[in-house]
Amino acid sequence: MQRDVASFAFAPAVKVRLISAGFLTAKDIRDLRPTELSKEAGISQQEALEVLQEVRRGPAEQGAAESRLTALELLEREQALCTVITFCSALDQALGGGVPMGKTTEICGAPGVGKTQLCIQLAVDAQIPGCFGGMGGQAVYIDTEGSFLVERAVDVATAAVQHCTLITKDTEQREALQSFTVETVLSQLFLFRCHDYVELLAQTHLLPDFLSQHPKVRLVVIDSIAFPFRHSFEDLSLRTRLLNGLAQQLIQIASQHSVAVVLTNQMTTRIGQNQSMLVPALGESWGHAATQRLILHWEGKHRFASLYKSPSQREATVPYQITPLGFRDVQLPDPSVTPADPSPTPGRYSRKRPRGEEGDPSDA
Amino acid sequence: MDWDQVELNPKVVHAVKRANVKTFREVLSLSGPDLQRLTKLSHADVHHLQKTVAAAVQTDPAVTALQLYRGECPFLEQHQKLSLGCPVMDSLLRGGIPLLGILEIAGESSAGKTQICMQLCLSVQYPRKYGGLEAGAVYICTEDTFPTKRLQQLSSLQHKLRPEVPADVVKSITFCDNIYIEHAGDVDSLNSCISKRVPILLSRGLVRLVVVDSIAALFRCEFEAKDALLRAKHLLAFGATLHSLSHRFKTPIVCVNQVADAVGDSDLAQSNFGLLDKKVLPTLGITWSNQLLIRLMVSRTRFSLQERLPGLAAQPWHLGSVLRTMEVVFAPHLPQSFCYYTVSIDGVRGVKEEPAS
Numbered sequence: 001m002q003r004d005v006a007s008f009a010f011a012p013a014v015k016v017r018l019i020s021a022g023f024l025t026a027k028d029i030r031d032l033r034p035t036e037l038s039k040e041a042g043i044s045q046q047e048a049l050e051v052l053q054e055v056r057r058g059p060a061e062q063g064a065a066e067s068r069l070t071a072l073e074l075l076e077r078e079q080a081l082c083t084v085i086t087f088c089s090a091l092d093q094a095l096g097g098g099v100p101m102g103k104t105t106e107i108c109g110a111p112g113v114g115k116t117q118l119c120i121q122l123a124v125d126a127q128i129p130g131c132f133g134g135m136g137g138q139a140v141y142i143d144t145e146g147s148f149l150v151e152r153a154v155d156v157a158t159a160a161v162q163h164c165t166l167i168t169k170d171t172e173q174r175e176a177l178q179s180f181t182v183e184t185v186l187s188q189l190f191l192f193r194c195h196d197y198v199e200l201l202a203q204t205h206l207l208p209d210f211l212s213q214h215p216k217v218r219l220v221v222i223d224s225i226a227f228p229f230r231h232s233f234e235d236l237s238l239r240t241r242l243l244n245g246l247a248q249q250l251i252q253i254a255s256q257h258s259v260a261v262v263l264t265n266q267m268t269t270r271i272g273q274n275q276s277m278l279v280p281a282l283g284e285s286w287g288h289a290a291t292q293r294l295i296l297h298w299e300g301k302h303r304f305a306s307l308y309k310s311p312s313q314r315e316a317t318v319p320y321q322i323t324p325l326g327f328r329d330v331q332l333p334d335p336s337v338t339p340a341d342p343s344p345t346p347g348r349y350s351r352k353r354p355r356g357e358e359g360d361p362s363d364a
Numbered sequence: 365m366d367w368d369q370v371e372l373n374p375k376v377v378h379a380v381k382r383a384n385v386k387t388f389r390e391v392l393s394l395s396g397p398d399l400q401r402l403t404k405l406s407h408a409d410v411h412h413l414q415k416t417v418a419a420a421v422q423t424d425p426a427v428t429a430l431q432l433y434r435g436e437c438p439f440l441e442q443h444q445k446l447s448l449g450c451p452v453m454d455s456l457l458r459g460g461i462p463l464l465g466i467l468e469i470a471g472e473s474s475a476g477k478t479q480i481c482m483q484l485c486l487s488v489q490y491p492r493k494y495g496g497l498e499a500g501a502v503y504i505c506t507e508d509t510f511p512t513k514r515l516q517q518l519s520s521l522q523h524k525l526r527p528e529v530p531a532d533v534v535k536s537i538t539f540c541d542n543i544y545i546e547h548a549g550d551v552d553s554l555n556s557c558i559s560k561r562v563p564i565l566l567s568r569g570l571v572r573l574v575v576v577d578s579i580a581a582l583f584r585c586e587f588e589a590k591d592a593l594l595r596a597k598h599l600l601a602f603g604a605t606l607h608s609l610s611h612r613f614k615t616p617i618v619c620v621n622q623v624a625d626a627v628g629d630s631d632l633a634q635s636n637f638g639l640l641d642k643k644v645l646p647t648l649g650i651t652w653s654n655q656l657l658i659r660l661m662v663s664r665t666r667f668s669l670q671e672r673l674p675g676l677a678a679q680p681w682h683l684g685s686v687l688r689t690m691e692v693v694f695a696p697h698l699p700q701s702f703c704y705y706t707v708s709i710d711g712v713r714g715v716k717e718e719p720a721s
Contacts, residue, residue, distance in 0.1 A: 009407035011400055050406065111653040112694025141429075146465050146611065147657060150432045150442050151458065152697040186430035193424060193440060195611060201392040202418035209415070210426065227654070231600035238393070245395050266654045271592075278650065324699055 002027060008054055017041045018051070026055050078102070082135050084126045084219055084260050086118065087160070088329045090318035094307050095292070098125075101135075101218065102254050104247070104261040104289070108280040109296030113303060114322050115264045116147045118296070119221045121327040122262060124156045126219035127185050129176035132164050136176075137218025138188040140210070142203055145227045148191060157185040159325035190214070197228040197242065204249050211257040220253070224264035226281045240285055247289035263290060302330070370420045376413055379403040391417045440464075446573065446616050447495025448480070449487035449525060452714025456692065456703045457658075460495055461616045465657030466606055470621040470646035475662040476688050476707050477620045481575045482515055483711050484618060485543050486522060488573040494529050499572035500542025502562055506554065506581045510545045521710035544571060551582050551598060558605050566613040574609065578620035580647045596651045603655035621646045623661075637661070638693040639700050658695040664688050669706065669715065681708045682715060690714070 003026045005018050021041040023029050029037065029051065038048035069077075083098030092098045099105050099122060109115045123141055128134025141148060161182055168174055190210075194200040200222075211217055225246070233239040254261040268281040280287065280295070287293070293309040306317040319330040367377050383402040385391055391399070391414060399410045427437045435443045445460030454460050461467055461484075469477045485503060490496030503510060519539035523531055544565060548554035554576075565571045579602075587595035606617050623644035637645060638661060646653070646661070653659070665672065665687045672687050691702035704715040 011404050011406050012397075013401075013404045014406075110650060111656065112659070116696050145657075146607070147696045149462065149697040150429050153429050154433060155697075183430060186433055187428045189429040190426045191429055191432060191440075192422075192426055194422070195608065198389045198392055199422055202421040205392065205414050205418035206422060230654075231597075231604045241395075242393060267650060269650055322699075 005029070008051075010051060010054070011047075014041075014043055014047050014051065017043050029055050081258060082218075084122050084135065085128070085133065087121055087125060087327055088305075088318070088320045090329055091305050091320055094305075094313065094316040094318050095294075095310075096313045099219075099260045099262060100292070101258050101260045103291040104250050104254055104263060105292040105294065106263045106265055106280075106290035107294045107296065108265040108267060108308075110267050110278060110298070113296045113298060114320070114327065115296060116223055117152075117322050118327050119223050119262060119264060120148070120153050120156050122219060122260075123189050123221055124153070124160050124185055124326070126260075127180070127188055128160065128164065129173075129180050131173050131176050132167070132180075135218045136216075138190065138214060138216045139219040139221065140190045140192070140207075140217055142192045142194060142200070142220070142222045144194045144200060144222070145224055146193070147223065150186075153186065153189065154182060155324060156326040157182045161185070188216075190217070194228065196232075200225075200228050201242065201246065204246060204253075207253055208257070211253065211259065215257075217257070217259055219260050219262065220250075221262045222250075222264065224266060226264070226266040229282060230266070236283075240283065243282060243286055243289065247286075251291070370416045372413060372416055373409070376403075376405060376409055379405050380413065388417050388421050392421065441614055444492065444497075445495070446484070446497060447487050447490075449483045449495075449711060450705070450713045452703055452716050453690065453705065453712075454495070456690065456698075456701060456714070457695075458698055461618070462657065463497075463614050463616050464610055466603070466610065466617045466619055466655060467658045467660065468619050468621050468646070468652075468656050469660050469662060470623055471662035472623050472644060472664070475664045476705070476712060477662060478511065478577060479514075479707050479712050480662070480690075481577055481618060481620060482511075482518055483525075484573060485515075485575065486519060486539050486711075487526075489537050489539055489542055490526075490529060491533065494526070494533070497572035500544065500570055501573035501575060502544045502546060502565055502571045504546045504548055504554065504557060504562075504574070504576045506548050506576070507578055509547075515543070516540060517709070518711055525711040525713070542570070548582070551586050551602075554582055555602065555605070558602070558609070563609065563613075566609065566615060572613070572615050574606075574615060574617045576606075576617070576619045578622060579652075580620075580622035583648060584622070596649075599648060599651050600655075603652070607655070619656075621648060621652075623647060638691050639702060640689060640691055656694075658698070659693040661691050661693050662688060663691075669704070672704070673715070673717065676715070676717065679713075681710070681713055682706045687715070 005023055005025060006015060018029070018041050023041065032052070034045055034048040034052060037043070037052065038045050041048070081101040083095070083100050085092050085098040107115050107118060119141070123139040126135055126137050126139045129136045161180060164177060164180060168177055192203055194203050207220070229239055229243060250261050250263070253259065266281045267278045269276045270279045291311060292307070295306045295308045297304055297306065302319055303321060304317050304319050307313055307315055321328055321330045380391070380403055385394070385402065394402070396407065396410055396414070399405070399413070400407060403410070405413070424439055427440065431437055432440055432442055441463055444463055446463065447454050447460040448457070469480060471477050481503070485501040487495060488497050488499065488501050491498055522539065523534045526534065546557050546561065548557050562574060583595055583599060609615065610617050624647050626643055626645045646659070667687050668685065669676065669682045669687050685706040685708055687704050687706060689702050690705055692698045692700060704717070705712055706715065
């Protein structure tokens, strides 16, 4: 009743005219007729009509401003949100269970270190049924680089289904397994392909509607967000503005639709004092955009994932490996066998690649 | 921008035109409040405008991975692959080269990169059931002149390299006629070639493969060490042009790169280079590596086949030539792996590693 005129969603010019004509709260406007309002405030008849319609709508129909929440309620809400596991138990532990829903997580890394592999693994893991510890949801994969190759998704899905088949214990799990096959996993993975930043912006505008039509989606992956923004920008401030807007939209999507948003970023070199370092691309201000940041990197021949920024978890670095089955833990090797010994010796024909021991996927 | 394409209230279209917002790109690049301020429309109108424009820009519908797997998406063809002309190398790549994306072949000189590229130019001309794409190739040379004699030798011996293809099919293809050779001496001429001449050939369906041999030569000599940012800008633009070509015409792009010595441990620590121990890194840095779909590294060993794999029953074409390695450094769908190959008179063949009976 006493709602401020400024808090309504009118065009700014109309708002300014209303306020300068003296209409400060909704009560002032309610009882006027359109012609009176338009004469008093100096706005057109059409605009006056729209203003009155908006003001007269009951509070329940107006875009509901979020009611107030206490911190305890927020905590309970957060704890009720699940996480998407990564199948690498060390990484899941570092992340506090997995990639969280309702937040944006950024994965940075050099080419070939495993960003797309992790994204495909997450897209499959989001679909693991609830009785196996997953969320039983669907996944959206927005590909800007063209690195989503469906045969790899088939490999990862087959391994996940097989893993669940092996750990099935009771009838509930057996029933859930009926609907968790490679084909259903593939059919619930929605793929969008964006070729430049305009298409990516367009896709982000269309995403809320898509998520409303597909309420079972629990994960949105954008692989990668750096690629379309790194060329064809003469004006870097425009790029920063667009990226910030995009980040805001994604955070809003993540919290409103309770999905986990995962973004992939590239690395670039920065010349320091005497040496060059690899840093995440897209600039310093982009570093603030995502809620959590994970950096994947090499050390020698081993791969490590570092949780670089997180509001709730400690910084940690864990090893991982990419196997034909997907993203997995590194199993600590026998002391008698050196890990991942790659140098081919004459006579070893059968294995082209030293098959790392299969990681121990989290038995969630 | 065609405002007739989108279904909008004429009042909204009028307001947008009056605000001098001409393209769809501008509509999407401006934030909601900015658009409201410029067009004096209400929040709901602006929201609807942006969603309608977004739907006009993103016309491809959502596909599921299952539809992609079954080959039901014409605009994202992932089943067809380009064969390299040798079953061993094809199985290293799980079928061949994907049609969308850039593949890089990096290696030191005389490792066999040009030989592999020439073999690709020939194998693209075969019918689809033999792993080709039924069209020719564009070969952009930036270093030496194109080895035409060697190409003629290879095309005359195709029937020996590809015994699984019926002889009349091989005879019916005029290999040399379908390979278009371009020379580019500097970055500008390379860019004009890629943006003007190559699209014409692609749009006429005459070629379905673009080979750039090599990209390193131009970018390394035209830009000095202090011009790193400028070089990065050009590389990014170049990569973007190649990507858009690849996607518009469903054409694989193969780029040849040189290698340089790895200085100190820090270089190698930043980027792992596969299984085999190496002292060399591909050039052009991480800017270029970020644009690639697949990176292969080839190198020449010091051994011949009999010395390295003595237990193997050597096929006649491998005898007498130096053994080389082809390694997958990274690819989204391949594990790190390698195979041996040799270069003989009729082409490049991988070594099948089965123990001698």
